[in-house]
Amino acid sequence: MLPLNDPQLLKQQIFVNGQWRDADSKDTLAIDNPATASKICDIASAGLSDTQLAITSAHQALQSWRNTTASYRAEILKRWHDLILENINDLAAILSAEQGKPLAEAKGEIRYGASYLEWFAEEAKRLYGDVIPSKQGSQRLLTIKQPIGVVAAITPWNFPNAMITRKVAPALAAGCTMIVKPAEATPLSALALAELAQRAGLPNGVLSVIVGSDAIAIGKALTDSPTVTKLSFTGSTKVGKLLIKQCADTVKKVSMELGGNAPFIVFDDADIDQAVQGAIASKFRNAGQTCVCANRFLIHQDVYQEFTDKFVAAAQKLILGNGADTGVTLGPLINADAVKDVHTMVCDAAKKGASRRLGGQPSSLGTNFYPPTILTNISANMRVFNEEIFGPVAPIIAFETEQQALQLANATQAGLAAYLYTQNYARIWRFSEDLECGMVGINEGIISSEVAPFGGVKQSGNGREGSKYGLDDYTEIKYLCMGGI
Numbered sequence: 442m443l444p445l446n447d448p449q450l451l452k453q454q455i456f457v458n459g460q461w462r463d464a465d466s467k468d469t470l471a472i473d474n475p476a477t478a479s480k481i482c483d484i485a486s487a488g489l490s491d492t493q494l495a496i497t498s499a500h501q502a503l504q505s506w507r508n509t510t511a512s513y514r515a516e517i518l519k520r521w522h523d524l525i526l527e528n529i530n531d532l533a534a535i536l537s538a539e540q541g542k543p544l545a546e547a548k549g550e551i552r553y554g555a556s557y558l559e560w561f562a563e564e565a566k567r568l569y570g571d572v573i574p575s576k577q578g579s580q581r582l583l584t585i586k587q588p589i590g591v592v593a594a595i596t597p598w599n600f601p602n603a604m605i606t607r608k609v610a611p612a613l614a615a616g617c618t619m620i621v622k623p624a625e626a627t628p629l630s631a632l633a634l635a636e637l638a639q640r641a642g643l644p645n646g647v648l649s650v651i652v653g654s655d656a657i658a659i660g661k662a663l664t665d666s667p668t669v670t671k672l673s674f675t676g677s678t679k680v681g682k683l684l685i686k687q688c689a690d691t692v693k694k695v696s697m698e699l700g701g702n703a704p705f706i707v708f709d710d711a712d713i714d715q716a717v718q719g720a721i722a723s724k725f726r727n728a729g730q731t732c733v734c735a736n737r738f739l740i741h742q743d744v745y746q747e748f749t750d751k752f753v754a755a756a757q758k759l760i761l762g763n764g765a766d767t768g769v770t771l772g773p774l775i776n777a778d779a780v781k782d783v784h785t786m787v788c789d790a791a792k793k794g795a796s797r798r799l800g801g802q803p804s805s806l807g808t809n810f811y812p813p814t815i816l817t818n819i820s821a822n823m824r825v826f827n828e829e830i831f832g833p834v835a836p837i838i839a840f841e842t843e844q845q846a847l848q849l850a851n852a853t854q855a856g857l858a859a860y861l862y863t864q865n866y867a868r869i870w871r872f873s874e875d876l877e878c879g880m881v882g883i884n885e886g887i888i889s890s891e892v893a894p895f896g897g898v899k900q901s902g903n904g905r906e907g908s909k910y911g912l913d914d915y916t917e918i919k920y921l922c923m924g925g926i
């Protein structure tokens with residue numbers, strides 16, 4: 442890992458009730474660098490009693506935190522935001538080392554992650570209620586919004602920083618307290634964030650970060666607890682469904698950001714160079730390991746050849762390597778299993794008739810690397826068409842009519858993002874309205890922003906993160922009926 446200016450940001454313990462602690466069991470967990478396959482460090486591996494302590498302290502802290510003013514909470518969130526940006530180089534070094542993404546991308550994620558803290562610090566002050574005209578002259582009707590309580594967050598390894606702040610910021614801004622369980626592959630960024638939160642003056646117990654090798658046991662303790670009133674999860678659809686079931690017994694509110702299978706649709710009237718630029722950004726960001734990555738390229742037959750040739754030429758310019766090295770634009774995948782999964786999908790497509798226009802064989806750089814890969818002659822029975830690829834593989838399929846493109850785009854149970862390239866404004870409206878997804882990029886390949894609502898429909902989940910709607914997931918509406926007036 443690149444040397445840190447502030448080595449105190451590399452934490453090796455869990456953070457519970459404002460204290461840095463070893464696990465009660467003294468168990469540890471090794472954190473590896475996916476680019477070099479070497480160990481970065483060992484960290485404490487939490488178990489049931491540690492999780493229980495985090496829940497109890499979050500509940501205690503809630504009693505005072507929920508009664509603080511929005512401006513008080515906003516001040517702490519703003520200070521935390523500023524500290525993150527002051528330490529961006531160290532945070533990016535930690536993130537790139539544990540996750541693999543190139544340093545420039547890691548810095549982008551940290552700026553993006555911090556933006557949620559600033560945004561929700563401001564939004565906290567606008568948590569308005571309503572006064573409702575009553576049917577009775579003697580009554581006055583009101584609503585107030587209140588924090589939902591103790592929230593648990595379970596987060597994935599693809600955005601070790603931003604997936605944390607996207608949940609913590611609205612929760613804390615609304616007056617909730619939170620226990621974060623980051624992915625066991627990438628907890629160092631979450632722990633570094635907790636260190637900075639403490640420096641920003643966050644009271645003990647308002648935020649705890651626990652991580653352990655037994656995610657199932659920690660998840661069960663969090664979902665079984667009646668004290669935890671909400672779960673916010675980002676991760677695979679399979680685990681999300683399981684967690685929804687686990688939350689049923691205590692009737693928890695859930696927010697789910699699950700897998701995607703985004704279509705990237707290019708019509709014959711599109712600006713092809715702009716589409717290629719968007720395709721590279723959308724497909725190869727984080728080596729294809731994002732839930733909004735373009736997963737299926739649907740290209741009108743009249744521009745299929747031009748788009749494919751230009752896309753291959755642009756993808757050839759990507760530089761695969763260790764994200765800490767200068768000039769590298771495509772890092773490793775998270776681990777060797779991920780490479781195996783991606784390659785198995787490519788082989789399935791090849792066996793069913795796909796052509797490898799670029800890449801398609803494991804890289805000689807190491808077990809965790811997979812090169813940019815572009816496949817043509819794709820059909821709807823291939824795994825790359827039906828499943829989330831989560832790697833740098835772009836399958837291209839040609840279409841003839843708008844109706845056919847829409848049918849292909851919607852032929853999935855996932856409904857997170859979609860991308861649409863055309864200059865025809867009537868088609869933009871028509872198509873955007875008919876796409877079964879939560880977000881549409883129109884002549885744009887990168888759509889995430891703290892000011893906009895992020896989330897999906899169908900089996901991609903529920904709830905929205907960011908934007909003016911983001912606080913809703915962490916609040917309850919209480920109705921007050923005043924009589925005798």
Ligand code: ADP
Binds near residue numbers: 596676678
């Ligand atoms: P991915 O396939 O991207 O690793 P997962 O859904 O497996 O996505 O993991 C996302 C997060 O969910 C991680 O923090 C992981 O530790 C956690 N997790 C995985 N399985 C479970 C489970 N059964 N219960 C609770 N958390 C889980």
